[in-house]
Amino acid sequence: MRKTIGVLAFLLIGVLGLGQVEIEFWHAMRGGHLETLEAITAEFMEKNPDIVVKLVGQGGYGDLNTKLIAAAAAMQPPTLAQFYADWVAAAYKDALLPLDDLVPPEILADIPEKLLQACYFDGKLLTLPFNKSTLILFYNTDLVPEPPTTWEELIEMARNLTVDEDGDGTPERYGFGLRPYPEMFTTPFWQAGGRFFSEDMTESLLYSEPGLAALNFLLELKATSLYQTGYLSGPFGSGKIAMYIGSVAGIPYVARAAEGKVNWNTAVLPKGPVNNDSIYMGTDVGIFALNTDAAQREAALKYVLYLLSPEAHMAWAKGTGYIPFRKSAIASEEWKAYMAEHPERVAVTEQAFHGFTYPNHPKWYSIRGVIGDMLEAVLLGDMTPEEALQWADETIEEEYLK
């Protein structure tokens, strides 16, 4: 009897503990996003009892990067982590596991090409898309029966919807809400056919027809806009602005702010001279080759592929509001049924396949900052579009490209 118990205990230890591989995933997810990640991870572990995934929150993205730099320097990185593309370009190109031969080609073919572009560094696939968002148009359906489909329509509608009844110069309602952040420029710039750098990344190409077109479009829009640096979900929810362009990640905040006050929906971005693409924002996930053993890498790959599986991917998109980016997932009956229940997700799903990414430049974070400063200088009237674009090109080239 005692022997049997001994053998059983031994087996149990083997099953429960010794045979297990533990991997750590450093992330910056919080609130509802974290709850969804935890649920998906728990399911993964249930299906793979030999793998333990430890989710370790590391604060915000900046904190996560600081900690990753320190941990990589100490040769003690986690097994996998979230990365912005420019972090990888700057510091982790040699530390991450190349995934080219490890990810089944049918999965790669199922993801929009532009979205994957940001995951390649020097021709190697080092990361896979994780929490991705795009910009989207939010509009008040009580005021806007049909959303605008072009820049011109947007400007005209915004003008017609701006109301200043008492004539004091401060409208009671604005047609549009404008928040100055770099993507408010880069998206129309791209939509007008703009490209950020020359092929060899030594020249900044902002001062161009598309650059001028984008800034003039924004200036025209600003004339009928509530202009503020804070989030626009509040003013939109109270009916102060009729439309605005913002991240899909803002949907829960809009829903909350608008509850019982205004009816609203989302639409794909109005088309510019060339396309209606949105910037793809958010991070990718990568596996460290540095100081991880083969079993951990294998377990991490299994986990990352599970996150991309249609079932987990849909659960992730539904639970967090991030965009669904697997063609097969959005073609599924499950997703169609979901969209029928959530009309604001229809445009999100469409926009998910019309996007672009930034160049994988190690200094992109700072370059993006220059673009933000340039945009503000124009919108506040400190510089003309020509001056601002030239200034930005010069600054970017001198400080970051040479």
Add this chain to the structure above:
Amino acid sequence: MFLNALFTGLLRGLKRVSLYLMLLAVMAVMLLPFFWTITTSFKSPAEAQSYPPTWIPKQLRWQNYVEAWNAAPFGRYFLNSLFVATTTAIGGVITSVLAAYAFAKMNFFGKNFLFYLLVGTMMIPGQMLLVPNYLTIIRLRWYDTYQALIIPWIANVFGIFLLRQFFRTIPDELWDSAQIDGCSRFRFLWQFVVPLSRPALVTLFLFRFIGSWNAFLWVLIMTSREEMRTLPVGLYYFIGEAGTDYHLLTAAATFAMMPIIFLFLIAQRQFIQGVARTGIK
């Protein structure tokens, strides 16, 4: 004569009233963030985000506190914060007292050089040292432990500087006469200098306690396990990518700042004396 006195009295009264008005205005500016934090902590999610913002909540939503408390293991965070802040502050005061005494009251070779060298380290930004410090903590195998959160913060240049300034105001004659009575340096320090410096010590304790209570980046970098983290890391839970849950963040911030306010209230008199007498403003 009478008119003259009346006029002077009036003028003095007017001066006083304008002084109080100014102080009240400054007080209002200082209290505004607290007022906003506390009122927002009772608002509904929609009202917390409403535009234009409301000052007084339409309905008191007590459940924000319950939701915020349950959103993360705040009980554990509280205990950790309390333990880490208290030990850091006590330890910091003890090491600062010893070093400051040496710098203020003893003579040894290279005293001034050493002191200015120490003060000079205050100019190095903490972020710059983060990676080397992380490496040290890893090599000491202190990662994810209380040691990592407490020990590096026990020695503190600012504390040494603060107490040295204060100790220098204690007359040397006191030491001379104590010496005649056969008093050792150590006994002199604990029986004379420390009791005489209470305001400065309380001030330093408060500074160290508040500094440790608010520490965010260090805790985040030096720990991974939830059980080791402190309140400021918990507050981060409510700040999202496309918006912030202000109604919950402010509720959590309110309960997180209560101990500090309480501590400040009981030590207020000493604190003001300490700041005024050491010339740190």
